[in-house]
Amino acid sequence: xxxxxxxxxxxxxxxxxxxxxxxxxxxxxxxxxxxxxxxxxxxxxxxxxxxxxxxxxxxxxxxxxxxxxxxxxxxxxxxxxxxxxxxxxxxxxxxxxxxxxxxxxxxxxxxxxxxxxxxxxxxxxxxxxxxxxxxxxxxxxxxxxxxxxxxxxxxxxxxxxxxxxxxxxxxxxxxxxxxxxxxxxxxxxxxxxxxxxxxxxxxxxxxxxxxxxxxxxxxxxxxxxxxxxxxxxxxxxxxxxxxxxxxxxxxxxxxxxxxxxxxxxxxxxxxxxxxxxxxxxxxxxxxxxxxxxxxxxxxxxxxxxxxxxxxxxxxxxxxxxxxxxxxxxxxxxxxxxxxxxxxxxxxxxxxxxxxxxxxxxxxxxxxxxxxxxxxxxxxxxxxxxxxxxxxxxxxxxxxx
Numbered sequence: 393x394x395x396x397x398x399x400x401x402x403x404x405x406x407x408x409x410x411x412x413x414x415x416x417x418x419x420x421x422x423x424x425x426x427x428x429x430x431x432x433x434x435x436x437x438x439x440x441x442x443x444x445x446x447x448x449x450x451x452x453x454x455x456x457x458x459x460x461x462x463x464x465x466x467x468x469x470x471x472x473x474x475x476x477x478x479x480x481x482x483x484x485x486x487x488x489x490x491x492x493x494x495x496x497x498x499x500x501x502x503x504x505x506x507x508x509x510x511x512x513x514x515x516x517x518x519x520x521x522x523x524x525x526x527x528x529x530x531x532x533x534x535x536x537x538x539x540x541x542x543x544x545x546x547x548x549x550x551x552x553x554x555x556x557x558x559x560x561x562x563x564x565x566x567x568x569x570x571x572x573x574x575x576x577x578x579x580x581x582x583x584x585x586x587x588x589x590x591x592x593x594x595x596x597x598x599x600x601x602x603x604x605x606x607x608x609x610x611x612x613x614x615x616x617x618x619x620x621x622x623x624x625x626x627x628x629x630x631x632x633x634x635x636x637x638x639x640x641x642x643x644x645x646x647x648x649x650x651x652x653x654x655x656x657x658x659x660x661x662x663x664x665x666x667x668x669x670x671x672x673x674x675x676x677x678x679x680x681x682x683x684x685x686x687x688x689x690x691x692x693x694x695x696x697x698x699x700x701x702x703x704x705x706x707x708x709x710x711x712x713x714x715x716x717x718x719x720x721x722x723x724x725x726x727x728x729x730x731x732x733x734x735x736x737x738x739x740x741x742x743x744x745x746x747x748x749x750x751x752x753x754x755x756x757x758x759x760x761x762x763x764x765x766x767x768x769x770x771x772x773x774x775x776x777x778x779x780x781x782x783x784x785x786x787x788x789x790x791x792x
Contacts, residue, residue, distance in 0.1 A: 421446075422569040423481050425519070426543045426623060427488075431457060432475070432536040438623045440543065440570045441479050441486055449478040453497055462532035468510070472531045473497035476509060482516075486540045489514040492531045546570065546623065551591070551646035557653050557661040559584065563614065565648075574617040574648055584609040586654040586670040588662075591619045592647040598622060600651070602666075604674055606788045607656060619648045658728075665736045668729035672741040675721055676748020681790050683713050684756050688783050699775040703764060707757055715749045717742050756786070 422440035429437040434455040442448050453474030464470065476491040491509040513527040517540045526535040546569045553562055559580035566573045578584055585608050590600025598621050609615045652662030654674065660667035687709050691702055722745060726737045763778050 422543070424542055425481070425486050425540050427479055427486065427517070428539045428541070429477070430522075430537040430539070431534065433457065439479070440623065441481060441540070444481045447478055447480040449476060451476045453493075457534035457536070459529065459532050459534055465530065468492065468494060468531045470494040472533055474507075475512070475528065475531075475533060479517075486517040486519070487515070488517055488525075488538060490525060490528065492528075492533075494531075543569075543623070546621075548646060551619075551621075551648050553648050553650070555650045556663055557650055559653060559655075559661055560587075560615075560650060570623070571618045571620045572648060574619065574650075575614055576617060576650070577614045578609045578611055580655075581611050582659075583607040583611055583656040584615075584653050585656045586674055587615070587617075588651045588653075588666045588670055589617050589619065590649050590651060591621055592645075592649060593621055594645055598646075600649075602670060604654075604670060604677070606790060609653075617648065617650070621646055664729055664732040665740075668725065668732040668736050669740055669744050671729070672722075672725055672744035673748040675725065676717075676745040676750075677752050678748075678790055679718070679721070680713060680749045680752035681786050684710060684752065685783060685786055688779060688786075691779055700764075703760055707760055710753055710756055710760075713749075713753055715746055715753075717745045717749070721745060756782075 421443045423443045425441045427439050427441055429439070429450065433452040434457065437450060439448060439450060451474055456472070456475065458472075471494070472492045473495055474493040474497045476493060478489045478491070480487050490512040492512050493507045493509050497507060510531075512531060513525060515523075517523060517538060520539070520541050522537050522539045524535050524537050528535055547567055550565050550567070551572060553565065553574060555562060555576075559578055559582070560576040561579050563575040563577055565575075574589075585606060586602060586604035587608065588600065588602035591598035598619075600619075650662070652660060652664075652666035652670065654660045654667055654670045658671070660671065687706060691706065722742050725741050725745075729737065729741070732741075759782060766778075
């Protein structure tokens with residue numbers, strides 16, 4: 393939670409397994425292979441398979457193709473809530489494993505690791521052959537197809553960089569398929585608490601991301617922006633009907649846009665809409681973090697024998713913290729970002745404040761549950777030490 397990645401979908405997500413939820417995800421270099429997934433949830437998917445020893449995956453639980461007449465069995469006593477696919481390279485050969493999450497499923501990325509899963513199948517995948525995963529029938533899911541193939545050339549040369557800030561200066565731009573890594577430095581005398589960027593391909597947005605968290609980029613310090621662009625194979629499949637869906641489609645241009653930054657003192661540079669959303673999200677986080685810190689301070693002096701009961705009460709107290717948006721906070725942001733669009737000022741600012749309030753609660757409860765797992769391990773954790781560590785960590789999330 394020292395830095396938080398936001399504006400990402402958690403309904404269907406591409407995951408690099410093993411990266412901690414409280415840390416910025418580490419991007420694993422891609423292998424020479426891509427994988428296509430067909431008929432799993434109503435549309436095709438293309439993913440890069442990471443180089444060994446990395447693993448990547450996909451979780452599907454929206455629009456799964458279900459078997460209407462399926463009945464429960466000893467192998468699957470509940471309906472499948474989600475299918476989790478993992479793929480990797482082993483001894484030079486692509487591999488896939490399919491897991492079924494039975495019953496109700498969660499949507500926060502780190503919660504999937506705690507969900508009970510049943511192995512459906514694990515197997516090697518031959519190159520350039522379409523393989524049917526028929527084992528899902530036992531779990532009420534229509535068999536789907538996977539195909540591994542060598543990747544089309546991904547690079548079209550370095551993208552243009554558009555920097556809408558003055559505090560950041562561009563240092564280097566490197567390519568590590570499937571991302572470009574843009575190194576920048578904060579040349580201002582102020583710490584940056586949030587940053588947002590996005591990609592453009594032929595003037596069309598290719599997704600973006602943002603990072604927030606206290607003194608995210610201290611004055612004078614460097615920072616890395618990682619921007620992913622779509623695979624050539626995916627572009628071929630999505631060509632207009634009047635263009636042949638064969639051969640390689642090479643994009644005419646790519647661009648990485650550093651859209652906005654938010655300083656720890658509340659000022660900003662860049663696009664007003666992006667800055668306003670970041671400021672609203674941060675405002676919600678600040679309010680909720682302050683409340684959580686008060687609750688943690690009250691636990692001072694708790695005996696180790698009382699820790700379990702106090703932790704349970706702490707989770708209850710945090711879960712009941714208000715998520716209601718303070719009108720005064722919203723109005724102050726609306727006034728501060730007078731140049732933002734009407735939609736941002738009339739709707740998005742309030743929504744992002746609410747998101748900040750909610751996400752802090754979810755993430756702190758996750759930290760408590762991680763500690764509870766340590767408490768149940770043979771090497772018992774020290775409650776008071778953990779409490780102080782958490783207070784210190786959350787305190788750094790609040791800009792001065």
